[in-house]
Amino acid sequence: MLLLGAIKINCATLPDNSTDVLCLQAFRHEITSDPFGWFISWNSSANHCLWPGVICSRAHPGRVVALQLFGLYLAGQISSSIGNLTFLRTLNLSTNGFSGRLPPLKHLQKLQVLDLSVNQLQDSIPDAITNCSNLRIVDLATNILVGEIPPKLSLLYNLSHLRLSRNNPIGVIPPTLGNITSIQRLGLAYNNLTGTIPDELGKLTNMRMLALGGNRLSGGFPRCLFNLSKSLQVLGLESNMLSKQLPPNIGDALPNLQELYLNTNVFEGRIPGSLGNVSGLGTI
Numbered sequence: 001m002l003l004l005g006a007i008k009i010n011c012a013t014l015p016d017n018s019t020d021v022l023c024l025q026a027f028r029h030e031i032t033s034d035p036f037g038w039f040i041s042w043n044s045s046a047n048h049c050l051w052p053g054v055i056c057s058r059a060h061p062g063r064v065v066a067l068q069l070f071g072l073y074l075a076g077q078i079s080s081s082i083g084n085l086t087f088l089r090t091l092n093l094s095t096n097g098f099s100g101r102l103p104p105l106k107h108l109q110k111l112q113v114l115d116l117s118v119n120q121l122q123d124s125i126p127d128a129i130t131n132c133s134n135l136r137i138v139d140l141a142t143n144i145l146v147g148e149i150p151p152k153l154s155l156l157y158n159l160s161h162l163r164l165s166r167n168n169p170i171g172v173i174p175p176t177l178g179n180i181t182s183i184q185r186l187g188l189a190y191n192n193l194t195g196t197i198p199d200e201l202g203k204l205t206n207m208r209m210l211a212l213g214g215n216r217l218s219g220g221f222p223r224c225l226f227n228l229s230k231s232l233q234v235l236g237l238e239s240n241m242l243s244k245q246l247p248p249n250i251g252d253a254l255p256n257l258q259e260l261y262l263n264t265n266v267f268e269g270r271i272p273g274s275l276g277n278v279s280g281l282g283t284i
């Protein structure tokens with residue numbers, strides 16, 4: 001094992017199928033804990049496309065399209081070689097103990113699903129993520145990510161799910177997020193974000209779930225959300241510094257609400273009677 005640890009494996013972004021196996025080996029060599037022995041069968045007795053957690057392309061034999069290693073208590077760094085798996089469409093390493101930096105993303109232009117949630121990654125979200133223009137799902141929740149939420153995320157116009165909840169970023173909710181009109185779920189909860197909720201979120205008329213609880217957001221109830229009357233089902237604004245009166249017509253403006261969280265703010269006045277009109281509302 002000592003010897004293996006000393007070998008530096010490189011894999012290139014070549015247009016042939018000989019290098020993906022080297023990228024996977026390099027990834028494996030940076031993993032320091034594998035309590036279930038998941039990687040024992042990652043050996044040369046079988047083609048790497050048969051290794052557990054690895055899925056290859058049918059059209060391009062040997063090219064890795066998905067790497068899915070969920071909930072295996074793996075620890076160590078995510079090797080930068082992952083960033084050279086240029087056919088990758090799904091990277092799901094959720095719910096492990098990975099630490100250190102995010103892998104470089106700029107060559108992963110086919111990537112559609114990036115789920116690195118519930119790890120201990122410490123990095124800022126790089127602007128280079130916008131190179132992955134096919135991304136549909138980005139879930140980086142429950143890590144230790146820092147820095148600002150990049151306004152350029154709005155260039156990911158195919159995103160339907162964006163979850164960055166439970167990290168350590170600073171700053172505001174970028175108004176540019178209002179440009180990602182395909183978004184259906186937006187989770188920025190428990191992040192210590194400041195400022196007001198940008199009116200631009202009212203442009204996200206496909207949004208079904210918006211979770212902004214557990215920040216330090218101020219201002220009144222965001223009336224821009226009344227624009228989302230057809231889509232919005234779950235709204236979490238709890239544990240912020242939102243103030244003033246709730247709009248009396250909130251229930252008539254958001255008739256499809258199923259869950260609404262407003263607790264632990266500094267709202268004034270009455271609970272709007274119109275909420276009684278929202279027949280599907282199960283949780284207030």
Ligand SMILES: *[C@@H]1O[C@H](CO)[C@@H](O)[C@H](O)[C@H]1NC(C)=O
Pocket residue numbers: 009010011012013014080081084
């Ligand atoms: C990724 O590929 C590039 C170019 O093909 C190469 O220079 C680089 O060393 C590779 N990275 C890793 C970690 O193997």
Ligand SMILES: *[C@@H]1O[C@H](CO)[C@@H](O)[C@H](O)[C@H]1NC(C)=O
Pocket residue numbers: 040041042043044045046
């Ligand atoms: C190699 O992987 C196979 C499964 O593909 C496993 O049965 C075998 O025990 C592994 N060999 C070693 C030396 O670990």
Ligand SMILES: *[C@@H]1O[C@H](CO)[C@@H](O)[C@H](O)[C@H]1NC(C)=O
Pocket residue numbers: 017018047061062063
């Ligand atoms: C690479 O592609 C060739 C031709 O399609 C195929 O025969 C070979 O098995 C592939 N290599 C790997 C490692 O899958």
Ligand SMILES: *[C@@H]1O[C@H](CO)[C@@H](O)[C@H](O)[C@H]1NC(C)=O
Pocket residue numbers: 068070092094113114115137139
């Ligand atoms: C990642 O894998 C787990 C386990 O299969 C799954 O529950 C989760 O939905 C996957 N993440 C995404 C974004 O699909």
Ligand SMILES: *[C@@H]1O[C@H](CO)[C@@H](O)[C@H](O)[C@H]1NC(C)=O
Pocket residue numbers: 106127128130131
């Ligand atoms: C990828 O990102 C880098 C810098 O982040 C940029 O220079 C490059 O032009 C981008 N490539 C594509 C194809 O978008």
Ligand SMILES: *[C@@H]1O[C@H](CO)[C@@H](O)[C@H](O)[C@H]1NC(C)=O
Pocket residue numbers: 112133134157158
């Ligand atoms: C991303 O969006 C573009 C333009 O709307 C579309 O052509 C493309 O097929 C989408 N990609 C995916 C993976 O949905």
Ligand SMILES: *[C@@H]1O[C@H](CO)[C@@H](O)[C@H](O)[C@H]1NC(C)=O
Pocket residue numbers: 154175176177178179200
């Ligand atoms: C994105 O949104 C910002 C602020 O809402 C706006 O100024 C900008 O023009 C938009 N960009 C694109 C490409 O739509």
Ligand SMILES: *[C@@H]1O[C@H](CO)[C@@H](O)[C@H](O)[C@H]1NC(C)=O
Pocket residue numbers: 192
């Ligand atoms: C939130 O931000 C404030 C001021 O920037 C800081 O004092 C506080 O420690 C932060 N809280 C957390 C949980 O990071």
Ligand SMILES: *[C@@H]1O[C@H](CO)[C@@H](O)[C@H](O)[C@H]1NC(C)=O
Pocket residue numbers: 199200201202203205224227
């Ligand atoms: C409401 O949505 C329309 C398009 O559906 C948009 O033009 C308008 O700016 C939105 N209003 C707000 C407050 O976001």
Ligand SMILES: *[C@@H]1O[C@H](CO)[C@@H](O)[C@H](O)[C@H]1NC(C)=O
Pocket residue numbers: 249251252273274275277
């Ligand atoms: C409930 O809906 C009915 C029918 O749309 C309306 O007349 C009534 O004013 C609403 N109640 C409240 C409290 O908004």
